[in-house]
Every structure is written in structure tokens, then in C-alpha cells.
Amino acid sequence: MYRYDEFDQEFVDQRIAQFSDQVRRRLKGELNEDQFKPLRLMNGVYLQLHAYMLRVCVPYGTLNSRQMRKLAHIARTYDRGYGHFTTRQNIQFNWPKLSDVPAILKELAEVEMHAIQTSGNCIRNTTADHLAGAADDEIADPRPYAEIIRQWSSLHPEFTFLPRKFKFAITGAPHDRAAIQVHDIGMQIVRSEAGDLGFKVYVGGGQGRTPLVAKLVRDFLPEEDLIAYSEAILRVYNRYGRRDNKYKARIKILVHETGIDELRGDIEAEFEKIRHGVLQLPADEVRRIETYFALPPLDPAATSARFDAKSAGNPAFAAWAERNVHPHKVTGHASVTISLKPIGGVPGDASAEQMEAVADIAETFSFDELRVSHEQNLILPHVRLDDLDKVHDALVAADLAEGNAGLITDIIACPGLDYCALANARSIPIAQEISERFGNAERQRAIGDLKIKISGCINACGHHHVGHIGILGVEKKGEELYQLTLGGSADETTSIGAIIGRGFAGDRIVDAVETVVETYLKLRANDNETFLAAYRRVGDAPFKEALYGTA
Amino acid sequence: MKTICKLVTANRLADGEVVWLGAHGAWVETIDGALVLEDAAAVEAAEAAAARAVAANEVVDVGTIDVTRQGSGVVPVRLRERIRAAGPTFRTDLGKQAQASRASNAA
Numbered sequence: 001m002y003r004y005d006e007f008d009q010e011f012v013d014q015r016i017a018q019f020s021d022q023v024r025r026r027l028k029g030e031l032n033e034d035q036f037k038p039l040r041l042m043n044g045v046y047l048q049l050h051a052y053m054l055r056v057c058v059p060y061g062t063l064n065s066r067q068m069r070k071l072a073h074i075a076r077t078y079d080r081g082y083g084h085f086t087t088r089q090n091i092q093f094n095w096p097k098l099s100d101v102p103a104i105l106k107e108l109a110e111v112e113m114h115a116i117q118t119s120g121n122c123i124r125n126t127t128a129d130h131l132a133g134a135a136d137d138e139i140a141d142p143r144p145y146a147e148i149i150r151q152w153s154s155l156h157p158e159f160t161f162l163p164r165k166f167k168f169a170i171t172g173a174p175h176d177r178a179a180i181q182v183h184d185i186g187m188q189i190v191r192s193e194a195g196d197l198g199f200k201v202y203v204g205g206g207q208g209r210t211p212l213v214a215k216l217v218r219d220f221l222p223e224e225d226l227i228a229y230s231e232a233i234l235r236v237y238n239r240y241g242r243r244d245n246k247y248k249a250r251i252k253i254l255v256h257e258t259g260i261d262e263l264r265g266d267i268e269a270e271f272e273k274i275r276h277g278v279l280q281l282p283a284d285e286v287r288r289i290e291t292y293f294a295l296p297p298l299d300p301a302a303t304s305a306r307f308d309a310k311s312a313g314n315p316a317f318a319a320w321a322e323r324n325v326h327p328h329k330v331t332g333h334a335s336v337t338i339s340l341k342p343i344g345g346v347p348g349d350a351s352a353e354q355m356e357a358v359a360d361i362a363e364t365f366s367f368d369e370l371r372v373s374h375e376q377n378l379i380l381p382h383v384r385l386d387d388l389d390k391v392h393d394a395l396v397a398a399d400l401a402e403g404n405a406g407l408i409t410d411i412i413a414c415p416g417l418d419y420c421a422l423a424n425a426r427s428i429p430i431a432q433e434i435s436e437r438f439g440n441a442e443r444q445r446a447i448g449d450l451k452i453k454i455s456g457c458i459n460a461c462g463h464h465h466v467g468h469i470g471i472l473g474v475e476k477k478g479e480e481l482y483q484l485t486l487g488g489s490a491d492e493t494t495s496i497g498a499i500i501g502r503g504f505a506g507d508r509i510v511d512a513v514e515t516v517v518e519t520y521l522k523l524r525a526n527d528n529e530t531f532l533a534a535y536r537r538v539g540d541a542p543f544k545e546a547l548y549g550t551a
Numbered sequence: 552m553k554t555i556c557k558l559v560t561a562n563r564l565a566d567g568e569v570v571w572l573g574a575h576g577a578w579v580e581t582i583d584g585a586l587v588l589e590d591a592a593a594v595e596a597a598e599a600a601a602a603r604a605v606a607a608n609e610v611v612d613v614g615t616i617d618v619t620r621q622g623s624g625v626v627p628v629r630l631r632e633r634i635r636a637a638g639p640t641f642r643t644d645l646g647k648q649a650q651a652s653r654a655s656n657a658a
């Protein structure tokens with residue numbers, strides 16, 4: 001895993017000193033809120049409904065046990081004993097005191113963590129496939145490139161005041177688990193016919209008020225040009241992106257208003273000017289950074305005899321493994337999803353005790369490595385198959401053994417009106433009710449792969465636009481109302497869900513979801529046809545009819 | 552229809568705690584202690600007091616909200632403000648409602 005060099009540590013330490021002083025001056029009244037607000041946002045501090053909120057960056061979703069223990073310690077010492085993992089692979093604390101934030105940041109820096117660039121109109125944390133470095137379908141680990149992007153974009157003087165925030169996502173596998181096509185820039189690692197590593201580059205995707213799927217801007221970008229090309233895109237955006245209207249300021253609007261062909265021309269022209277300059281990546285530097293992400297010493301001769309025996313003898317274990325265990329590139333190993341979606345629970349929340357349990361499990365069974373997924377779960381990337389039953393036992397003891405990865409109860413939900421100052425409606429209670437309704441293990445398995453995603457306002461932090469079933473909370477005449485969208489997807493076949501019809505009141509929306517699911521079960525071609533495939537085959541009509549009648 | 556009254560609310564600067572303007576310009580931590588504003592003059596005076604508190608760096612994010620009287624207390628009209636007054640709806644161990652239930656358990 002990446003370790004800070006002296007520049008990183010100095011930068012973080014300086015920033016803490018600077019922000020601590022700003023907090024002190026704010027509390028003494030030497031800075032007013034107008035002066036202070038942009039400063040606190042640059043350091044990840046929001047003011048929400050009940051309290052301040054601190055968003056801590058988990059670079060590309062990778063962390064180790066020591067860092068997870070520190071997060072647990074912060075939750076317990078400065079917060080209310082829990083944290084919330086987000087769709088940006090970060091963690092949020094919901095109750096810190098502003099006066100405690102300097103101390104929290106100091107504690108985070110001890111384990112090479114920070115909250116810089118988790119807010120504001122800058123380049124945010126690059127998100128990556130949560131199975132990076134482990135997945136069997138991977139061409140190369142995307143995290144070294146995410147780290148290179150982090151180094152280039154941290155405090156980049158030209159890109160600190162962009163028209164709007166800017167998000168990168170990167171995947172190293174053809175099966176996209178990182179939702180790259182709904183990011184400002186999405187990168188997919190590919191190999192050229194000659195066998196060279198490079199990227200397919202997508203630009204202008206995003207959710208929010210105007211959901212748009214990214215356009216392919218380049219088929220193959222050589223590895224050495226990763227930063228030069230990114231800089232070219234950012235420069236074109238910085239020059240032409242709209243600053244007159246917040247809602248039209250993201251690069252997606254520029255891409256879709258200008259047209260990808262014209263914009264590609266601008267980007268390529270800018271790229272030509274800088275590609276052979278200082279931004280060209282030296283191959284040996286890339287290889288050096290890769291060593292930080294090297295596979296741990298896995299034993300390729302590891303067997304699975306114990307795993308097979310345990311699976312045969314323990315149906316609960318076998319059922320969990322069937323959903324939450326993923327193929328690994330080294331035989332005899334697997335990656336494990338630790339579900340943060342207990343039936344009826346709060347998606348993405350983990351208590352301090354659970355974080356510590358997970359840290360212990362990772363230390364013992366996964367070479368000290370953990371990941372946060374954008375689906376708000378945790379991942380043990382490198383586990384021996386023959387250790388899985390022990391991992392499962394430990395997860396059961398920590399109340400973390402829900403075997404529902406990718407099923408209907410594995411719901412993404414944003415904090416919504418229970419916490420968020422921007423919200424129109426609650427998200428979490430809807431997620432809980434859906435989870436209860438479909439919580440029966442057999443029922444969820446019969447339904448199969450189905451992603452429900454819920455946002456409490458059009459900002460779409462809950463990714464509702466790309467949910468197979470998406471739910472958007474709005475406020476109408478002072479009441480919560482929920483809009484249903486169907487057919488969204490965030491993988492390599494990305495699509496934006498379509499609104500099916502008029503919205504549903506809070507006490508009707510879960511029934512509506514059930515109607516959609518029951519309709520799907522009746523019309524699917526066979527048990528293996530997923531909800532998304534069935535929807536794409538038959539379209540809206542049967543669902544509309546079931547929900548609203550034929551009138 | 553119930554008469555709508557108003558309250559002035561904010562978050563305390565140092566810790567973010569939700570507070571309401573009470574009597575004599577004090578900021579209180581529970582909605583029951585808030586000064587209920589029944590006419591325009593009262594609202595104006597309260598907003599002026601709140602503006603002074605902002606200038607004095609006691610509170611941030613001031614807002615004037617609608618409430619209705621219910622029994623001896625008041626209830627905000629908007630769900631958002633009801634949630635601010637109580638805490639997350641799915642976890643009664645958090646926010647003001649937790650303190651309220653702790654207090655009643657102790658009593």
C-alpha cells in the first residue's frame with residue numbers, strides 16, 4: 001500500500017497547522033463565517049442538520065488495519081461511536097465538534113490520512129474498483145494510476161478553483177465495478193494490440209440534476225500520457241466550463257453542449273502542446289509506485305479442501321460465500337465483501353467495535369488490507385479460501401455476516417433528510433423498510449441480482465440514476481414524495497434510469513418497489529434473466545401497467 | 552387551521568449543536584425553551600438578536616421557521632425542522648431525543 005513520502009507528510013502537516021490556526025481564529029471571532037466556510041470546506045468540514053460533519057478521504061478506497069482502528073478511535077472519542085462509509089469510498093463522521101476537528105486531523109495524520117479535497121471545486125478523491133489488485137478479470141491494478149493522479153492533483157495551483165468539483169474514477173478490468181461512465185473523467189485500463197498498457201478515456205459523465213453518461217474521448221491513451229492528457233482535459237474545462245450557472249458548471253454540460261467531437265479537438269490540441277513535456281510519466285516512476293501496491297505474498301499452491309468441506313457441511317456459510325466471495329487472480333484465494341447492509345440496518349454505517357473487528361480480521365486473514373466499495377461495503381481483498389470459514393465466524397460475531405452482496409437488500413442510500421442539510425426527503429428509513437420487506441434469504445436469492453439506490457435529493461449522492469431501481473426523494477407540498485426510476489446501470493453497460501411515472505408517498509413507495517419486483521418475477525424469461533436484462537428486453541410498459549393500471 | 556407562529560433557530564458555532572433563540576437573547580438546546588414569536592414585531596426583534604449573535608460568533612446558519620402550538624409545546628411545520636429538533640428518525644439514541652429519553656429514564 002502507498003506510504004507517504006516526506007513531501008506528502010510535510011504537506012499534510014502544514015495543512016493541519018494552517019487549518020488548526022484558522023479554526024482557532026474562527027472560534028475567537030477573528031474570521032467570520034463567510035471567510036471561514038470556504039476554508040473549512042477545503043478541509044472536509046460541512047455543517048449539516050444536527051452538527052458539523054467531517055469527511056475523511058480514503059484514497060481510492062484502500063486502507064490498512066491501523067487506519068481502520070484509527071477511524072474507530074475517532075468515532076468513539078470525538079463522535080457518537082460510528083461512521084458512515086460513502087459512495088465516494090470515503091468515511092463521514094456525523095457529530096464532531098468544530099473545536100475538536102484540529103485534534104481529529106492530527107490523529108488522522110498519524111496514520112497517513114486526511115480530509116483534504118473532500119469538498120470544494122477541486123479534484124476529489126479518485127475512486128477505483130474495490131477489487132483492484134485482486135480481481136481475476138483485471139488487466140492491471142488501477143490504484144498506482146489513481147495515486148499518480150492524487151499526487152498530480154493535490155493542491156494543483158491551476159485546478160484549485162475549478163468551475164465545479166471534479167471526480168475521476170478508474171478501473172483495471174473490463175467489467176466496470178467503479179461506475180467510471182458517470183464520472184467527470186473515467187479511465188479504463190486496456191492493452192493495445194502491441195501489448196502496451198494504456199487507457200480508454202471517458203469524459204463528461206455525471207449524475208445530479210442532469211444525469212449524463214460519459215462520452216468516449218480516446219480509445220487508447222498510452223500510460224506515459226495519463227497526466228498530460230488529464231491536464232489537457234482540465235485545462236479545456238477550466239477555460240470553457242461555465243461559471244455563470246452552478247447547475248451548468250460540470251464538465252458534463254460542456255461535453256454535451258459543445259459536442260464530444262469539437263471538444264476532443266480542443267483537448268487533443270492542448271495535449272499536443274504538453275505531451276512531451278514535464279508531465280510525461282517516466283516508466284520507472286510508474287513501476288516504483290506500483291511496488292507500493294504489489295500483491296502480498298500469496299501462496300499459489302493454496303488449496304481449497306477445507307473450504308469445500310466447510311461449504312458442504314454448513315449451509316449458512318455456503319450461502320454467504322456464494323454471494324460475498326469473489327474470484328481472485330491467485331488460485332486458492334478470494335476477495336470478500338463485508339456487507340454493511342444488515343437486514344433493516346443503515347447502509348454504510350459501521351460502529352467503532354465493528355471497525356475494530358474488521359481491522360482484526362484484515363490483519364489476520366487479508367494481509368492487513370481493506371477496501372471501501374462505492375456500494376458502501378467493506379472488502380477483504382486477499383483471503384485464502386481455506387480461511388474463509390474463520391473469516392465468516394469472525395464476521396458473524398461482529399454482526400457483519402449478511403450474505404447479500406449484489407442482492408436487493410444491498411442498497412445504496414445517501415444520508416438524506418435525517419442528516420443532510422440539502423435533503424428534500426429521507427433515504428435511510430426507506431432503505432431499511434425495503435430491506436425488511438425483502439429480507440428473507442430465500443426471497444432475495446430468488447429475485448437475484450438487483451441494485452436499488454436511493455438519494456434524498458437531486459444531487460444524487462445515492463446514485464439513484466444508475467440503480468436498476470432508483471428512488472429519488474423530493475418534497476411536494478411539505479410532504480416526502482419518492483420518484484421511481486427503472487433501468488439504470490453503472491457498469492460497462494451504463495444507462496440512466498427512466499422515471500416510470502408519478503411519485504409515491506413515503507408510506508407507498510416500498511409497496512411500489514414490491515410491485516415492480518413481483519412484475520419482474522412474473523415476466524422474466526427464466527430464473528437467470530436478471531431484473532436489468534428483463535427490463536431492457538420488455539421496457540417500461542408492464543411495470544407502468546402494474547403500478548398505475550392501464551387507464 | 553392552526554395558527555402559525557415562528558421561532559429563530561441556528562447551529563452553535565463551536566460544536567454545531569442545534570439551538571433556538573430563547574428568552575432574553577439566550578440560545579437554548581431544546582425547542583421547548585424557544586421563544587415563540589407571534590407577530591411581525593417579535594420576529595423582527597428576534598432576527599435582530601440573532602444577527603447580533605452571528606456577528607458575535609456565537610451561532611451560524613440562522614433561520615426563522617414556522618411552528619404550530621401543540622399542547623404546551625410547539626411543533627415545526629417542516630419535517631426538516633422536526634428532525635433538527637429531535638435527531639435522526641431511525642435512531643432515537645442520537646440527537647436531542649436521546650437526551651430527552653435519558654432525562655426521562657433518570658427521572
Ligand code: SF4
Binds near residue numbers: 461
Ligand atoms: S443526495 Fe442530496 S440528500 Fe442525499 S446526501 Fe447528497 S445532497 Fe444530501
